[in-house]
Amino acid sequence: MATLKGIPVSAGISIGRAFFLNRSGAGPLPRQTLPEALVAPEVARLERAFEQFAQEIEQARERIPADLREHALIIDSHLMILKDPKLAGVAKRYIQTLGINAEWALDKAVADLEKAFEALDDQYFRDRIQDVRTVSGRVQARLAGQTAEIRAIESRVVLMAHDVSPADTASLETDKIMALVTVQGGKTSHTGILARTLGIPAVVGVTELEREVRDGDLVVVDGLRGVVVLSPAEEELARLSDLKYQFEAYQAGIMRGCHLPGETIDGYRLKVKANIEMLEEVPTVVNNGGEGIGLYRTEYSYMNRAKLPTEEELYQEYLDLATIMSPRRVTLRTLDAGADKFVSTLGSLDERNPALGLRAIRLCMHHPDIFKTQLRAMLRASVAGNISVMFPMISGLREIRQAKAMLAEARAELRQEGHRFNADLPVGIMMELPSAVMIAEILAREVDFFSIGTNDLIQYSLGIDRTNRFVSHMYQPLHPAVVRSIKHVVDAAHQAGIEVSLCGEMASDPFCVPILMGMQIDCISLTPQAIPGIKRIIRQATMDDCKNLLKLVLESPSVTRTNALVQETIFRQFPDELMFYSSLLDREESPAH
Amino acid sequence: MTEPTLAAPLPGADDILAEADGFVLRVRVANEQGLHARPAAKLAQEAQKFACDIQMRQDGGEAVDAKSILDILTMAAGQGSELELRAAGPDAAQALGRLGELFRNRFR
Numbered sequence: 001m002a003t004l005k006g007i008p009v010s011a012g013i014s015i016g017r018a019f020f021l022n023r024s025g026a027g028p029l030p031r032q033t034l035p036e037a038l039v040a041p042e043v044a045r046l047e048r049a050f051e052q053f054a055q056e057i058e059q060a061r062e063r064i065p066a067d068l069r070e071h072a073l074i075i076d077s078h079l080m081i082l083k084d085p086k087l088a089g090v091a092k093r094y095i096q097t098l099g100i101n102a103e104w105a106l107d108k109a110v111a112d113l114e115k116a117f118e119a120l121d122d123q124y125f126r127d128r129i130q131d132v133r134t135v136s137g138r139v140q141a142r143l144a145g146q147t148a149e150i151r152a153i154e155s156r157v158v159l160m161a162h163d164v165s166p167a168d169t170a171s172l173e174t175d176k177i178m179a180l181v182t183v184q185g186g187k188t189s190h191t192g193i194l195a196r197t198l199g200i201p202a203v204v205g206v207t208e209l210e211r212e213v214r215d216g217d218l219v220v221v222d223g224l225r226g227v228v229v230l231s232p233a234e235e236e237l238a239r240l241s242d243l244k245y246q247f248e249a250y251q252a253g254i255m256r257g258c259h260l261p262g263e264t265i266d267g268y269r270l271k272v273k274a275n276i277e278m279l280e281e282v283p284t285v286v287n288n289g290g291e292g293i294g295l296y297r298t299e300y301s302y303m304n305r306a307k308l309p310t311e312e313e314l315y316q317e318y319l320d321l322a323t324i325m326s327p328r329r330v331t332l333r334t335l336d337a338g339a340d341k342f343v344s345t346l347g348s349l350d351e352r353n354p355a356l357g358l359r360a361i362r363l364c365m366h367h368p369d370i371f372k373t374q375l376r377a378m379l380r381a382s383v384a385g386n387i388s389v390m391f392p393m394i395s396g397l398r399e400i401r402q403a404k405a406m407l408a409e410a411r412a413e414l415r416q417e418g419h420r421f422n423a424d425l426p427v428g429i430m431m432e433l434p435s436a437v438m439i440a441e442i443l444a445r446e447v448d449f450f451s452i453g454t455n456d457l458i459q460y461s462l463g464i465d466r467t468n469r470f471v472s473h474m475y476q477p478l479h480p481a482v483v484r485s486i487k488h489v490v491d492a493a494h495q496a497g498i499e500v501s502l503c504g505e506m507a508s509d510p511f512c513v514p515i516l517m518g519m520q521i522d523c524i525s526l527t528p529q530a531i532p533g534i535k536r537i538i539r540q541a542t543m544d545d546c547k548n549l550l551k552l553v554l555e556s557p558s559v560t561r562t563n564a565l566v567q568e569t570i571f572r573q574f575p576d577e578l579m580f581y582s583s584l585l586d587r588e589e590s591p592a593h
Numbered sequence: 594m595t596e597p598t599l600a601a602p603l604p605g606a607d608d609i610l611a612e613a614d615g616f617v618l619r620v621r622v623a624n625e626q627g628l629h630a631r632p633a634a635k636l637a638q639e640a641q642k643f644a645c646d647i648q649m650r651q652d653g654g655e656a657v658d659a660k661s662i663l664d665i666l667t668m669a670a671g672q673g674s675e676l677e678l679r680a681a682g683p684d685a686a687q688a689l690g691r692l693g694e695l696f697r698n699r700f701r
Contacts, residue, residue: 077630077662080637086663116667125669128630132663307673313625 001233004208008226009192012201013244014179018217019157032101042095046102049142050088081135103143110136134165158219164191174198179221181228183209203228224580258289258532268543271523272535275503282324284528289535292328294525295503299337314377322385329386332378336360336392360393365402375410382422390428390451395435400446432456437485440492450493454504458482476559477506483553490519501525510537511570511584518550537577545573609689615681618689624699627671632700637662639691645682
């Protein structure tokens with residue numbers, strides 16, 4: 001028995017026989033120089049391989065089932081790449097001028113393109129090289145005399161591949177695939193999208209796959225942990241198949257209950273909302289029982305473009321969101337980015353320490369025209385649905401007053417221009433800087449609500465950059481300083497009679513949510529996928545238990561003690577709910593050396 | 594209140610200029626996503642229908658082949674980018690007219 005590790009991209013467990021769709025091609029690329037007489041036949045061989053693959057893609061396109069229609073667009077772009085002079089044309093020229101074999105020439109043409117794409121600043125464009133690699137990989141396979149015939153699958157299989165191209169997708173008999181495993185791919189790869197559409201588990205980035213697995217091997221694909229278990233021993237197989245049924249039952253159970261309100265057994269009500277950044281996510285929010293949008297990240301419309309969005313564009317976006325979600329509350333957060341992160345028109349600043357630099361509300365006050373355009377769009381959209389606005393990264397009173405003054409200016413302008421808006425638009429702030437936490441009582445008098453951004457609050461409180469592998473193990477949500485900060489903010493809000501919500505990753509952590517409930521927080525906002533599981537925990541909790549847990553946590557002198565204590569309590573209180581969450585203690589990795 | 598983005602007038606057929614070595618047209622990328630995979634594919638597909646040679650250039654950038662989707666993608670042209678199209682050959686003016694139309698219609 002062996003276990004191969006990869007990246008989980010679609011949840012679930014499947015047990016079945018391996019079937020290889022394709023392999024990367026055995027061994028290194030053949031490299032030969034050719035005698036003059038063989039150059040012309042070599043060019044013809046290259047052209048034939050391109051043509052063959054083009055024909056296969058065109059045929060595949062005809063067979064695309066309706067629910068996978070979006071893949072057809074990717075197929076079209078693959079077809080274009082296949083016919084592109086910069087790939088086939090350049091490879092052909094390399095054969096002619098350098099007298100090298102087709103495989104080598106194609107590899108050189110791809111390397112040229114890689115250089116051109118790597119130089120691009122924009123992630124989207126840089127990633128298009130993946131399509132070139134996929135296409136050229138398939139042509140290489142044909143040059144090597146391999147062709148995959150995916151329709152030959154006779155019984156249900158676990159599909160394994162070096163990489164699954166959209167063209168493959170189209171020719172898959174999807175009902176015969178029970179899981180997907182690939183060597184290539186990352187968190188956002190096409191394979192994950194496909195697997196989630198089909199509702200089957202998938203693990204990508206399994207580098208050892210081709211060496212370790214043969215066609216027909218019995219494998220277990222665990223899309224929860226991101227592992228592939230090979231030839232499992234009988235006991236392990238029994239354990240995994242139990243886990244499979246438990247997961248399926250659990251999944252069905254939490255989805256059934258996700259539309260019920262987030263209410264404890266003893267009647268304490270906690271609103272459960274969603275964090276999103278695109279309109280496209282709204283259906284998931286609604287299907288998963290989200291009671292509103294607790295955090296709409298507005299940065300997306302500002303990124304990857306040469307010019308800033310217009311007021312009209314933003315207005316339309318916010319209006320659409322508010323209308324679809326109506327009557328549920330939608331909280332729009334004003335632009336929360338550093339100058340580095342968006343709009344190339346602002347130029348790049350030379351900042352030694354961007355996390356402590358010109359970002360979020362500071363950036364907006366620095367560019368009042370950009371800020372006001374966004375505020376005007378938000379105000380105008382507030383005629384529909386139920387919108388509120390919040391400002392990120394507030395450190396003190398002056399920033400709130402400046403931001404509110406800007407909002408007042410926008411209101412006055414709109415009134416004069418005859419635009420309608422909601423004059424009582426609720427205004428809140430993000431509580432994510434230690435300075436704001438310390439003076440929460442003062443800030444609470446100025447706004448209608450607080451939203452605690454724990455991701456930043458933890459980083460700024462503990463002085464930890466969580467992306468730095470040398471210190472990331474010290475990023476601890478239940479550090480006594482963090483727990484006390486959150487408690488302080490919640491209490492200050494309640495004393496002032498305003499609502500307080502929490503929108504960091506803690507809100508989707510089953511080990512943290514009961515502690516937050518003990519503080520009587522009003523609302524949590526989390527990634528839509530996690531809502532059903534968290535709602536179920538809330539509905540099985542009692543306020544008494546949560547308050548007791550909070551008391552113990554507040555008395556604990558260290559995060560290690562807290563984690564052990566929370567882990568023990570939560571596992572005891574929700575024995576059936578946590579099987580699919582990694583434990584708190586597992587996350588305390590040792591520092592990197 | 595000024596908008597941060599002021600739309601430049603979009604090119605019509607009148608904007609195609611004749612020069613000694615062919616025709617030139619300046620266009621602006623008006624569609625929201627910029628020259629992403631789909632618009633780039635459409636542009637290359639249309640360009641390939643013409644016999645003439647068509648080059649595109651972003652300000653300060655290198656000239657690329659408008660018939661190559663890969664070349665177009667490596668321009669990474671976002672919304673609002675200004676591009677110069679140059680065509681030389683028998684159907685050059687016609688080609689620029691058609692490509693200008695694509696930009697104007699936002700590749701729909």
